[in-house]
Every structure is written in C-alpha cells, then in structure tokens.
Amino acid sequence: MKLYYIDTEKTLFGENEVHEEGCHRLPKKEKLEYLGTFASCHTAVKMARGQFEDVTGCYLCSCHCS
Numbered sequence: 001m002k003l004y005y006i007d008t009e010k011t012l013f014g015e016n017e018v019h020e021e022g023c024h025r026l027p028k029k030e031k032l033e034y035l036g037t038f039a040s041c042h043t044a045v046k047m048a049r050g051q052f053e054d055v056t057g058c059y060l061c062s063c064h065c066s
C-alpha cells in the first residue's frame with residue numbers, strides 16, 4: 001500500500017496529476033491534496049476522478065495509470 005496525492009494545480013493540458021508518496025515530481029505541499037492509501041495508482045486515479053474532471057497519473061511515478 002502506498003500513499004497517493006493529487007496536484008491541485010492543473011497541467012498545461014488541463015489535467016490534475018496523481019502522485020505516489022516520494023515522487024521526485026511531487027509539487028509543493030500547498031498544491032497537494034491527500035487522496036488516501038491505495039494498493040495501486042489505478043484505484044487512486046479512480047478516486048480522484050470523483051473530485052476532479054480530468055485526472056492522469058504522473059509520468060514518473062504512475063505512468064501506467066494515466
């Protein structure tokens with residue numbers, strides 16, 4: 001199980017990126033929202049889609065979940 005966060009600031013493509021704890025691309029704390037602890041980024045992205053319109057997995061830590 002890993003901790004997942006979402007970047008509340010949208011990318012240039014209008015997406016909110018989901019990150020794993022410890023990712024090198026994690027944004028500053030002020031822009032982060034904690035999603036929860038999940039077995040995989042698939043669940044994390046699914047959860048985030050309930051709150052954000054366009055969610056994608058970060059290419060570094062969660063690329064298989066975009």
Ligand SMILES: [Zn+2]
Binds near residue numbers: 019023026058060062
């Ligand atoms: Zn990441």
